[in-house]
Amino acid sequence: MPAPTPTSKPAAKPASKPTARGTTKAPRKAPSKAAGVKADAKAVAKPAKTAAPEAAAPAAVLTISSKNYSSWSLRGFLLCRLAELDVAEARVSADDPAIRAELLLQSSSFLVPRLDHEGLRIWDTLAIAEYLHELKPEAGLLPSDRAARAHCRSISGEMHSGFANLRSALPMNIKAHHPGFKVWAGAHSDILRIVTIWTACLNTYGGPYLFGPAPTLADAMYAPVCSRFTTYDVALDPRSRAYCQTMLALPAMQEWTAAAREEPDEMEELDVEF
Template identity: 45%
Template sequence: MLKLIIGNKNYSSWSLRPWLLLKQAQIPFEEVLIPLYEAGSRERTLAYSPTGKVPCLIDGDIVVWDSLAISEYLAECFPERQLWPAAMADRAEARAIAAEMHAGFTYLRGQMPMNLRRERPRLSKAPEVEQDIARIISIWSALRQRHAGAGDFLFGSFSVADAMYAPVVTRFKSYDVKLPALAQQYADTVLALPAMQEWYAAGRAESWRIAVSELDD
């Protein structure tokens, strides 16, 4: 059985991505949670991941680290699950926005760290954060307009692209970011997923605290 190594559910945005993808695709896996920034955390993680970071997927002798690499590996292993859109043009765009999420939006990530227990506005946001938010809204709104007839997710059916943006959905909720109707509808759809509800419940119940993610405004 696949084994997925993850960090704290309250804070680990990168862990959420492959976990949600596996859940949505109904692919069985064993979950191993290692709390981040605790004594011995890195050593425990290094027993699985060569980088000492999460997430990491173990499939027999195969080790895949990095959330996007894990997603690609799962798409290859389970082609019948259609983890990327079926149409070539849509697949190309889905990969592009997934990569944009993977490599970009650093201001948003830095100033609005994932914290499921938080639910209050960020009183001050740098212009760069506002630019990140505007870009994400434009991606969501354009794709939902175009694929509204095919389903409720970015490309109609749930895909890797949705898993990549799921932590952003949590950030917008945590920091009370006001979204236009289409983007808010999409965010609500993601939050309503049973798998997301499961992740939220577990994350909020955790006792660990990471100070850098507990911002005081």
């Protein structure tokens, strides 16, 4: 009988390779399943980026009519800008009979501008101004000095209730320009009175605005007059002309004027060739 073949021994594991310094490196261990699961869990747990929230809509709404023709709408707009109140605009068409009558000076009641803010509805330009002053006194719509504040209210009230001849003779029309326009005699006294008011304020408070270095309620009230004087080429003394240029260069005034020039609607009654 042949002798049984001896069982072969398993081959020995090769020794670790010596390193350059004579030491041996331990063999690398394969990553465990647990480590892989942990890494996957981290990847899943990483929160996804969310989109930035949309900006909130303005809390106030200013209702206006034509930017080309409505001097009162312009005053309300300037007051909100000077007070830095973020407002959305709501437009009432000039085709609305009540608004048309107002623009043509055939209405004793002014429906625009109107400010809706935090559940309150405020109409009439001076009422809006007083509300904004209470809301944001730091904006300086009224001067801090008591005497100057009384003066500011007085000339603003005079513009609010007076100068009827000026309004009818030189209606607001930003898009129009009438070089050499002959002003109706009845409006001359109104123009003279306005220039007298401006001169007194600029001399007293130093300009460039009526009550000093920053625009106030009074400037908002007289801003449409600056536009009218430009439209109808009214001759002014150098200081009054410089004041008009200062007002027309005001960023809010520039914004309004640009929008007025793009306005499509027209009223033939106010676009007649003089």
